[in-house]
Amino acid sequence: MATRVVDVLVPVALDQAYSYRVPAGMEVGVGDVVAVPLGARGETAGVVWAENPNPAPGLHNRLKDIAAKIDVPSLRQELRTFIDWVAGYTLASRGMVLRMALRMGDNLGPARERVGVRLVGPPPQRMTVARQRVLRALEDGMVRAKGDAAREAGVSTGVIDGLVDEGTLETVVLPPEKVARPPDPDFRKPDFALGQLAAADALRTTVDQGGYTVSLVDGVTGSGKTEVYFEAVAENIRKGRQTLILMPEIALTGQSLDRFTARFGTKPAEWHSQLAPRLRARTWAAVAEGDVSVVVGARSALFLPYADLGLIVVDEEHEQAYKQEDGARYNARDMAVVRGSIAKIPVVLASATPSVESEVNARKGRYRRLHLPERFGGASLPHVEAIDLTREGPPRGRFIAPRLAEAVHNTLERGDQALLFLNRRGFAPLTLCRACGFRLQCPNCDAWLVDHRFRKRLICHHCGYNMPPPDACPNCHATESFTAVGPGVERLEQEAADLFPDKRILILSSDVVESMERLRQELDDVADGKFDIIVGTQLVAKGHHFPKLNLVGIVDADLGLGNGDPRASERTFQLLHQVVGRAGREDNRGVGFLQTHQPEHPVMKALILGDREKFYETEIALREASGYPPFGRLAGIVVSADNKHDAEGYAKAVAKAAPYNETVRVLGPAEAPVAVVRGRHRYRLLIKAPREFNLSAYLRDWLAVAPKTRGGIKMDVDVDPMSFY
Numbered sequence: 001m002a003t004r005v006v007d008v009l010v011p012v013a014l015d016q017a018y019s020y021r022v023p024a025g026m027e028v029g030v031g032d033v034v035a036v037p038l039g040a041r042g043e044t045a046g047v048v049w050a051e052n053p054n055p056a057p058g059l060h061n062r063l064k065d066i067a068a069k070i071d072v073p074s075l076r077q078e079l080r081t082f083i084d085w086v087a088g089y090t091l092a093s094r095g096m097v098l099r100m101a102l103r104m105g106d107n108l109g110p111a112r113e114r115v116g117v118r119l120v121g122p123p124p125q126r127m128t129v130a131r132q133r134v135l136r137a138l139e140d141g142m143v144r145a146k147g148d149a150a151r152e153a154g155v156s157t158g159v160i161d162g163l164v165d166e167g168t169l170e171t172v173v174l175p176p177e178k179v180a181r182p183p184d185p186d187f188r189k190p191d192f193a194l195g196q197l198a199a200a201d202a203l204r205t206t207v208d209q210g211g212y213t214v215s216l217v218d219g220v221t222g223s224g225k226t227e228v229y230f231e232a233v234a235e236n237i238r239k240g241r242q243t244l245i246l247m248p249e250i251a252l253t254g255q256s257l258d259r260f261t262a263r264f265g266t267k268p269a270e271w272h273s274q275l276a277p278r279l280r281a282r283t284w285a286a287v288a289e290g291d292v293s294v295v296v297g298a299r300s301a302l303f304l305p306y307a308d309l310g311l312i313v314v315d316e317e318h319e320q321a322y323k324q325e326d327g328a329r330y331n332a333r334d335m336a337v338v339r340g341s342i343a344k345i346p347v348v349l350a351s352a353t354p355s356v357e358s359e360v361n362a363r364k365g366r367y368r369r370l371h372l373p374e375r376f377g378g379a380s381l382p383h384v385e386a387i388d389l390t391r392e393g394p395p396r397g398r399f400i401a402p403r404l405a406e407a408v409h410n411t412l413e414r415g416d417q418a419l420l421f422l423n424r425r426g427f428a429p430l431t432l433c434r435a436c437g438f439r440l441q442c443p444n445c446d447a448w449l450v451d452h453r454f455r456k457r458l459i460c461h462h463c464g465y466n467m468p469p470p471d472a473c474p475n476c477h478a479t480e481s482f483t484a485v486g487p488g489v490e491r492l493e494q495e496a497a498d499l500f501p502d503k504r505i506l507i508l509s510s511d512v513v514e515s516m517e518r519l520r521q522e523l524d525d526v527a528d529g530k531f532d533i534i535v536g537t538q539l540v541a542k543g544h545h546f547p548k549l550n551l552v553g554i555v556d557a558d559l560g561l562g563n564g565d566p567r568a569s570e571r572t573f574q575l576l577h578q579v580v581g582r583a584g585r586e587d588n589r590g591v592g593f594l595q596t597h598q599p600e601h602p603v604m605k606a607l608i609l610g611d612r613e614k615f616y617e618t619e620i621a622l623r624e625a626s627g628y629p630p631f632g633r634l635a636g637i638v639v640s641a642d643n644k645h646d647a648e649g650y651a652k653a654v655a656k657a658a659p660y661n662e663t664v665r666v667l668g669p670a671e672a673p674v675a676v677v678r679g680r681h682r683y684r685l686l687i688k689a690p691r692e693f694n695l696s697a698y699l700r701d702w703l704a705v706a707p708k709t710r711g712g713i714k715m716d717v718d719v720d721p722m723s724f725y
C-alpha cells in the first residue's frame with residue numbers, strides 16, 4: 001500500500017509547506033493540527049495544508065512521519081484561505097501568518113479543575129469567629145468554588161481548608177470555569193433616538209440576511225455608534241453565530257467592556273497582548289470549539305480559529321494602531337474586510353472620522369454608509385476656536401496661552417472638567433547644555449533623548465535606550481547647565497499645577513500607566529468626576545465618555561503636520577477631531593481650543609468650522625491628483641545595515657533590480673527620515689503604482705531577482721505603509 005503524504009505548514013518564517021508521511025493508522029485530514037519533526041527545532045506544531053498525492057519520487061525515502069495529531073479543532077477552510085490570502089498580499093511568509101492563528105501557547109492541556117466546597121458535617125470542635133462566618137456563608141448547603149467561599153465569608157482559604165480537615169465541609173470537583181458566559185441579546189434593549197433607529201434597523205437586517213457586505217457606521221462623536229452596532233451583534237447572537245469586535249488595543253481598557261456587559265448581561269471574551277498564558281490558551285480553544293459567542297479583541301483576534309464566525313465589527317476603523325508594524329505587516333481593518341468576504345459574512349466599520357479609504361469607498365457606493373448626524377441626548381458638538389500662537393502665545397517657557405488658561409479657569413469654576421492634550425510623552429523632547437549647546441542624543445539612533453522626570457531617566461523613543469540625567473555636560477563638563485526644550489505631558493502637568501494649585505490633576509500617558517487594571521480604574525475615576533484636569537496623550541483621545549468633561553485644549557495642534565508623511569493631514573484631523581469630541585458629550589457647553597501657528601491650514605479650518613466634509617473634499621482631491629491611496633497603491637522597502645555604506649549600496653542594488661513597468665514608479669533609495677535606529681542605518685524606497693495594479697505580485701517578482709541579503713543587511717517590505725519614518 002502506498003504511503004499517504006501530506007504537506008504541513010509550520011509556524012516559522014517559511015513560505016512553503018513541507019511534506020510528511022502519515023503513519024499507518026493515524027487519521028488526519030487537511031486543517032488538522034499536528035506535531036511534526038522540524039530539523040534542529042525538534043517537534044513543532046503545524047497544520048496539514050494539503051494532500052500531496054504525487055510526492056517527488058526521490059523525496060520519498062527522506063520524508064519524515066507526522067509525530068502526532070494534536071487534539072484541538074482543525075483549522076477551517078475559511079481560515080486557511082484567509083492565511084494564504086494575507087501572506088500573498090503582505091508578502092509575509094505563510095508560516096508567519098499561520099503563527100498568528102496558532103497563538104494558543106504550549107500549555108494547552110486539559111482545563112484546570114476547580115475545587116468547590118459545601119457544608120455537610122457537624123460544626124468543628126474548636127469554633128472561631130472566622131469559622132462561624134464560613135458556616136453562616138455556606139449554610140444554604142450550595143457548592144461554591146473554594147476561593148468564592150473564602151471571599152464571601154471574608155476569610156482566608158486556610159480557614160476553609162481547616163474546616164475541610166475537620167469534616168465540616170466537603171470538597172467537590174467543579175467543572176472548569178467558562179471563558180465567557182453566553183450573552184443575552186435581549187438583556188437591556190436601548191431606546192434608540194430617532195437618528196439611531198434607521199441605522200440600527202439596517203444593521204439588524206444586514207446580519208439577519210447574512211452574506212458579505214460592508215457597512216460604515218459614520219456617526220459624529222458621541223452619537224452612540226457603540227449602541228447601534230451592538231444591535232448587529234445582538235442579531236448575530238440570536239442566530240447563534242460568533243462575533244468579533246475589533247478595537248485598537250488601548251481602547252480595550254476603556255468603558256467598552258462595561259458597556260457590553262450593560263447591554264448583554266455578561267462580559268465578552270477578551271483577546272489582547274496582556275492575556276495571561278493560561279487564559280489565552282483557554283480562550284483560543286473555546287473560540288475554536290464555538291464555546292465563546294463574542295470576542296472583543298485587538299487586531300490579532302482576527303486570526304483566531306472561530307468555529308462559526310458570523311459578523312466582524314471594526315470599531316474606530318480609522319485607527320493607525322490597526323496596522324501591525326513588525327513581523328507580518330498587515331492592516332487589521334483591511335484584513336477584516338478580506339476575512340468577511342472569504343467567510344461571506346457582514347463587516348461593520350465604525351468611526352466618527354473614517355479613514356480616507358473608507359470614506360472614498362462609501363462615496364463610491366462600495367460600502368454602505370449609515371449616518372448618525374447627531375449626538376445622543378441632544379448635546380451639540382463642541383464649539384472650536386483657534387489660538388494663534390504667533391499672536392497670542394504663552395509667556396516664554398510656558399505652553400498654555402493666557403486665553404486657554406482663562407477658559408480652563410472658567411470651566412473649573414463651574415465644576416466641570418478640562419482636558420489638556422499634548423501628544424508627547426515625557427517632560428521635554430530635547431535637553432541641551434546652556435553653556436555649549438550640546439544636545440543629549442541617543443547613542444544608537446538618530447534621535448534626541450526625551451527627558452522623563454517621572455521615571456528620572458532620559459529615554460530614546462525609538463529604541464528604549466535610557467540613562468539617568470548626567471551630572472555634567474559630556475561635552476564641556478559644565479554642571480547644572482542642562483535645560484529642557486519644548487513640552488511633554490509631564491511638563492504640561494507641572495504648568496497646570498502652577499496655574500491651578502488646588503485642583504486635582506491626573507496625567508494619562510502610556511509610560512506612566514502601571515497596568516491595564518490601574519488604567520481602567522483611572523478612567524473610571526475621571527468619568528466619576530474625581531479629577532478636575534486631565535493632562536494626556538493620545539491615550540485619552542479615543543472612545544472615552546466623560547460626562548463632566550467640557551473643555552479640551554490642544555496644546556500643540558501642529559505637532560503631527562508637515563513631516564513629509566503623506567498621511568499627516570488625515571491623521572492630525574482624525575486625532576484632533578476625536579480629542580475635541582471628548583468635550584460636552586452630555587451638555588451643550590463643550591468647547592475646544594487649538595493652539596496653532598497656522599490657523600489657516602486646511603486641517604485647522606476644518607476643525608474650527610466643524611466642517612468634516614470640507615476636510616474630506618480637500619484631502620480626497622489631493623490624493624486623487626497625486627495618485628496616493630486609495631487612488632493609487634504604495635509599498636515601502638526599508639533596507640538597514642550596521643553601517644551606512646552597506647545599507648546604501650544594497651538599497652541601490654535592490655532599486656536597480658526593479659522589473660520595468662511603465663505604470664510603476666520606484667522612488668529612492670533615500671536615507672530614511674530617521675536615518676539610524678538601534679545602531680542600524682536605514683534607507684527607504686517607495687513604490688507607487690496605479691490602483692488596479694497587482695503590487696504584491698510585482699514585489700514578489702522583484703524580490704525574486706533582487707540580490708540576496710547578506711552580512712547583517714536586512715530588508716523590510718511594507719505593503720500599504722502607514723509609517724514613513
Ligand SMILES: Nc1ncnc2c1ncn2[C@@H]1O[C@H](COP(=O)(O)OP(=O)(O)OP(=O)(O)O)[C@@H](O)[C@H]1O
Pocket residue numbers: 190191192193196219220221222223224225226227351352376542543544545581
Ligand atoms: N440609545 C441609547 N440609549 C441610551 N444611551 C445611549 C444610547 N445611545 C448612546 N447612548 C449613550 O450615549 C453616550 C455616547 O455614546 P457612544 O460613546 O457610543 O458614542 P460614540 O458614537 O461611540 O462616540 P465616539 O465616536 O465619540 O467614541 C454613551 O454614554 C452611550 O451609552
Ligand SMILES: [Zn+2]
Pocket residue numbers: 442443444445447460461462463464465678
Ligand atoms: Zn535610540
